[in-house]
Amino acid sequence: MIAELGHYALVLALGLALVQAAVPFWGARNRDPVLMAVAGPTAIAQFAFVAAAFLALAWCHVSSDFSVLTVFENSHSAKPLIYKITGVWGNHEGSMLLWILMLALFGALVAGFGTNLPATLKSTALAVQAWIAAAFELFVLATSNPFARLAQPPLEGRDLNPILQDPGLAVHPPLLYLGYVGFSITFSFAAAALIEGRIDAAWARWVRPWALTAWIFLTLGIAMGSYWAYYTLGWGGWWFWDPVENASVLPWLAGTALLHSAVVMEKRDALKVWTILLAVLTFSLSLVGTFLVRSGVLTSVHTFANDPARGVFILAILVMFIGGSFALFAWRAPLLKQGGLFAPISREGALILNNLFLTTACATVFVGTLYPLALEALTGEKISVGAPFFNATFVPLFIPLLVAMSFGPLLAWKRSDLYGVAQRLLGALAVAVIGIAATFAVENGGPVVAPFGVGLALFVMTGALTDLMERTGLFRSSFGTVVRRAGGLPRSAWGTMIAHFGVGLTVLGIVGETQWGAERIASMRPGESVSIRHYDLTFDGVIPRPGPNYREFVGKFTVRRGGEVIGIMQPSRRVYPVRAMTTTQSALMTRGMSQLYLSLGDPDPDGRTVVRLYHKPLVLLIWLGAAVMVLGGAMSLSDRRLRVGAPRPARARAAAQPAE
């Protein structure tokens, strides 16, 4: 009964989406306030019905209703409650429903918070949002109904893929989807601006908080996914350049470019057409990502089903929205007036450079991800484009971007003086040079790239701090003045500084992990020892331990450094009988920002256990840096100027609104 109610709610949501797609759009074209006013309430009602459908599906999972096909295929009565809940989106049907839920949520948020938007723009944008929602709701109802029943309900389910039974999965997909789908708002606003044929600096101010929100969640989602892969797959890798990962990094790169170009548009009324194009592009890449992951053209842990009908349907949605939006762009963009003159050496110029490198890097990832698919479709030849390709293309494009990142915020708008800025960055340069020299000395014959990587990371970090020092007059003014100035700085300036500092942290982590990481693979009997760097690990033996829906074999290792015991590591292997699958639960020991990583392989017939041991220097900085970037984004989002939508000064009521 609950499942049928959920199905019915989804059908009603589709009906509402169709109303929302047509009526406000018609209203905006005819300046009819009554028809335009339909947009808000229908967007909120549509969200309510999708949420009801989602809750119904969650209820079926929690109550282990195996008469529902998706529950039978992905759940088990003995599965812990948390994985019953996360199992809702651990399969194709459920994750598409989550996708739609996010889409409807963003529509409802615009309806609820966008009180200061011009009525025509708001209703057109919500109509565009509803076109997307209707297309995906139709997709779910037609090809991937999560509420399909089985005629003869089985007694027990087939359990969720054990790799997905992990706390990381509880948060990774919802965060990632909030990011992916969040860019639908910027897309809808861009499409609405193109349809209206009118755009000004205020548009950027309305859209930037949404882009920033989506960017924050996408960053978090990617970082979570990376950490999840790091500790669950047992190989110690945190980024594989797997097509599915690339699918998430493509909108991230375009979205990051969008955030920066929207600043130029807001402050200087320039780059308008480009910003619109980026908004269209970012969500198009989100759609491409959804297509790659959901259609089954790629085989990976994310691919839940290869039903050709689904692939064709998503491809049709993709062609319709991407093709349609680019056609609209080509038709209407010439109408938009360009404004704002500036010299190449200026803040605008630096942000253009940022956009240039980000979009080019995005293009290389796009080529590397889609080239094998295109080649196979055209010639039948199968190739794999792996990490070497991306390291050879992506990294060289990112290095100049990172160097330029320290200069950007120090340059003045319109026209600036590169020599003066370089002088102010002398301190940062000195820190970087000292860092390079110190690393060379300490490393004593290690990889040559490493010191320069460290230098680059330090330059990025101290560059961000230089910006702060310049703005507060640190070391030049009295303490009281500095504190007052720091307090008076707009939060968006703090946000920029913090986010750029976070990028430096991530770079440092990547350099540490890739250049100084060590790996040992050994086949051990109880009592034997293996050493890595300064650590010695003694294998004490393996003990079995029962779990709720698995059996576990736990290895016990005593870790010593310089003869002294510093801890115990207990990696394990879990056998899930329902799916006859084994998973590796690695053990991590954190030492500062570095980690020891230990995982168990198959036991040999002669009683030996294969052990994989890694030392990962500074590895935690990779994710800490991402967290700092997110903090910077959140700081910028809380800026009062961003919260108020209108170009005129803040009204008291609008200022009191929570961050959107």
Added chain:
Amino acid sequence: MTRRQRRLFLIGTGVGVLAIAAALVLTALRDSIVFFNSPTDLVQKRVEPGTRIRLGGLVKTGSVIRGGNLGVRFAVTDGNKEIAVAYTGALPDLFREGQGVVAEGALDGAGLFRADTILAKHDENYMPKEVADALKRQGHWKDGYGAAAAGSAR
């Protein structure tokens, strides 16, 4: 600078960065892509020793020999031809005789495939797509595999 010069400067920079990126992509595509081959392809195409490729097929039943020091040898077959593979290191969780496998590495002069990476399957039912296609081409696709692959990762 005049407006025209500024525009030229911007366009010039843009074209410059794009040209560098295109050069990087083309070089990298020439140097770092890896072709996928079945054992039959490997024999027919006479792949040069030392060329990095991916070899995919089934682990021949009864062929796995574990040596000392984590060394392992096995044969990869597509039902038509088979290739001997040598690998040193820990095998993925789901490496089994009679199951699909993808090995990355190169042939040595003696016709032995020295793998440095063995790709894991994600679960018991999962068959790497390349392997499934190669087996189908060789006519060794069994219904059992079909059912398993169609429900991939379910």
